[in-house]
Amino acid sequence: MSLFLIVSFVVVGFLCGATSIGGILLIPAIQYGTGMPMSLASGTALCSFFFTAAVGTFLHWRRGNLKKDLVVPQCIGAFLFSCFGALTKHVVGDVALSAILAVLIIISGAAALRQPHPMSSMETERGRFRYLLFVGAVVGFMAGLTGMGGPVLSVPLMIIMGFPPFPTVAAAQPFQMFACLSGSVGNIIIDQINWHVALLSVILQSIGVWAGIRAASHMNTALLKKAIACLCVFTGVFMLLR
Incomplete structure (x- = not known):
């Protein structure tokens, strides 16, 4: 394995642990480091996630950061x-997938910089459940389609609706787990996972995730x-520039 991939796996793991959305960088890293087509690289990345x-x-x-009301509806939709x-x-095709995902990510990031403006329906428990279920379903579908994992879209969509950043980041981990489990079943069916690269990625990313979570717990939420x-x-x- 090249030094580039080793560093990329650890850095991506750290970003996933700290923000829950760094995983999207793993797909271009695998493509560049191994020469895989996007469909295989995305399936491999999703499996490792x-x-x-x-x-x-x-x-x-273990740290008590997970809130059931944020986790459950998202996981149902993603699964x-x-x-x-x-x-x-x-x-869809590789080129169109990359362009669609890039635009969605930019929109989500820009939206997260705005002040939260929760809808009136978010004031009720049922309204929040429906919104999170919708986020889980839509983002879960996109996760399976593109291999992005999910939090890169789900986290900004939750923050803009007024959910607190740190519990949102924590909830993105189990959400990603269910999205990746379901999506990987589909990728196994169509034979789009490189198991050797996925295994090495898991080992190195786990180190980064541990470090990222420890760092995030000490960061200012703003x-x-x-x-x-x-x-x-x-x-x-x-x-987009790629």
Whole structure:
């Protein structure tokens, strides 16, 4: 394995642990480091995210950072729809997938920089559940389709509706775990996972996730929100320029 991939896996793990949205950078890193086509690189990345998200979920649970009302509806939506996204990736094509994902990421990042303006329906428990279920379903489908993992879209969508940044970042770990599990089933069916690269990625990302979660717990929430938004915009522009 090249030094570039080793560093990329650890850095991506750190970003996932600290902000829950750094995983999107893994797909271009795998493509550049191995020469894989996007469909195979995205399937490999999505598979590896399941295990690192499981590590992140355990660490957040042990620290008491997970809130059931944020986690459950997102996980339900992601588990039901991510597999369908993976099974339809070939219909869209690699070039279109990259462009669509990049634009969505930029929009989400820019939106997260705005002041939150919750809808009136968010004031009720049922309204929040429906919104989070919708986020889980839509973002879960996109996760399976593009291999992005999910939090790169779900975290900004939650923050802009007024959910607190740190619990939102923590909830993104179990959400990603369920999205990746469902999406990986679809990728296994269409044989779009490189298991060797996925295994090495899991080991190195886990180290970064541990460090990122420890760092995030000491960060100012306002700074964390800005970091999430800026990372989204940077990632989207980077993908478009590629």
